Amino acid sequence: MGQATITDVARRAGVSAATVSRHLRGQRVLEAVAITRAVDELAYVPNPVARSLKSGSTFAVGVVVPDVTNPFFAAVVKGIESATHDSRYSVFLCNTDESAERERLVLAQLMGRVDGLILAPATETAEHPTDLRRSGLPIVFLDREVHSAEGFDSVLIDNEGGARQAAEYLIGLGHRRIGVISGPLNTTPGRGRHTGFMQALAAADLELPPEYVQIGDFREDSARQAAFRLLALPEPPTAIFAANNLMSIGVMRALHAMDIRVPGQVSFIGFDDLHLGELLNPPVTVIDRPTVEQGVLAMRLLRNRIEHGSPQPPRQIVLDTHLIIRGSCAAPVP
Amino acid sequence: MGQATITDVARRAGVSAATVSRHLRGQRVLEAVAITRAVDELAYVPNPVARSLKSGSTFAVGVVVPDVTNPFFAAVVKGIESATHDSRYSVFLCNTDESAERERLVLAQLMGRVDGLILAPATETAEHPTDLRRSGLPIVFLDREVHSAEGFDSVLIDNEGGARQAAEYLIGLGHRRIGVISGPLNTTPGRGRHTGFMQALAAADLELPPEYVQIGDFREDSARQAAFRLLALPEPPTAIFAANNLMSIGVMRALHAMDIRVPGQVSFIGFDDLHLGELLNPPVTVIDRPTVEQGVLAMRLLRNRIEHGSPQPPRQIVLDTHLIIRGSCAAPVP
DNA sequence: TTGAAAGCGCTAACAT
């Protein structure tokens, strides 16, 4: 049998397909009741693909993130998803595994199937995202930008400011030997947090030996290894900063594996809240920021852009971070 | 300008649209080079919507889960996503917030836009999922089924067995007063784990007073409150079992808030691993099971079903659980 | 108010 088409309904109701179409769009029609009945009897549902071909819009948006498993992106996706509830939009979710190459593939696959894109690019340096500009597809950058992303909407957070908060907190506690585990410097948050943190150190006349500064990849394992390296130093740091949630977990694991007391021997502060933060041993102090809201805002910007086109100037929303003091930081032991 | 169409390419290459189409599908054509050049110059990309309308398949699958934020489902989604990499499929992700009503909406929205569905239904009792049967759309049930889901593929885990393992472990430790916080009994894992746990207790001649048995909703807060109730009992349990990861967190929070030593005063075991399990205070003992694999398997079943139709009998895959002993369980204090 | 007809972009017969 397959799905009933509008022609089937029209035939059954004794009208033309055009009339059925009009009725469905809400226009006044004489045979309204007959049509409604035919629709019910045939369990007719308009074919969205045909509709899209005709109308040129798919009522779908693409969401491209580096890692759905990361609780931060999971929360963002939930926010995006919930912001579609009062609309007809569906969400195409794609994972890039932090790979610019996969991102290229995924973006190509999405082209033509969506009315807009929410993109957290794997790197700032890739060019394909701005290639999209030519396509005229509305894009909102999420949490991360790309170089020459001017002209696009974005929802970011104050990475520099947040990292500065973290550094100042550690410095205020009296730490001078601070280990930092940054994310990839070719990502917005990686670079921003690195810069902010180093600036705050410099402002306090602190210059770190190069081996105190490690670059991870925003994933757990890189940070675990970086932490091992830091702690194996002849003069190990008295405090460590990790630039995102997954790396925080990596550091905590290293600390745990080496049986290092926190904050007794080493203080620790992370960027991004850990959902179980206060249940951890010890409860971990972090720089937090809105997550679900970031997704909601991104979707709002995107819908606005899709529905009203490009007349408005690009909007850049920057959200604030805040420090959640729990129990993983203390003054250094003398 | 908009996107170039196949006609534009054809005109530019001096051939017909059909020839361009053939070339793109890999057939031998004389003007191959001219066509390739035209494609490049115009940055032509075939319109997937038009293709879908013609071919009847969308190369998209719908994935409907109760909560993306739940690390279990996040992992499953990652598995599904990764299993699409070597194919042309994209993933429509939808969240139902554990609501059968939202699920109905979401499913309706997905109809006609996807070639198949991976569904973790909000409840076993809703009928709309099997209404889908009439549509002939391939469906794989994930982690949860619905009543009368015979005839559909599914990827489940041994909920009864896993819960039994947990109960037997606690009993073996010497516990007799055991509090259980089950999930909704109208979901497959909720009912299965409840049944398995109670069976194991019965097999050990343990009959629990009714107030020891609480029913939560698989979310953190319900379990936190249930735990408070259990622990406020005149004779509180010496051990608690929670039926999923989020509820485990709820219980841990309650325990933490009441300053109850674990496992000193109360032992705790959860179903589903907590990613930070061993970093928690105390490290928590859990029943674990494959997650990403569950997603990968679901996608494989679905692709198989989409590509080969219904000739094969429905496949039901049931994966095993296993106990991870960490530090949250001990013998009860006398 | 309604039907006929054209067309969205692509592909598959069919004819050459």
Add this chain to the structure above:
DNA sequence: ATGTTAGCGCTTTCAA
């Protein structure tokens, strides 16, 4: 090997 034609299901002129 290639072009012509028709049609996927729907919407939207244009006439009536």
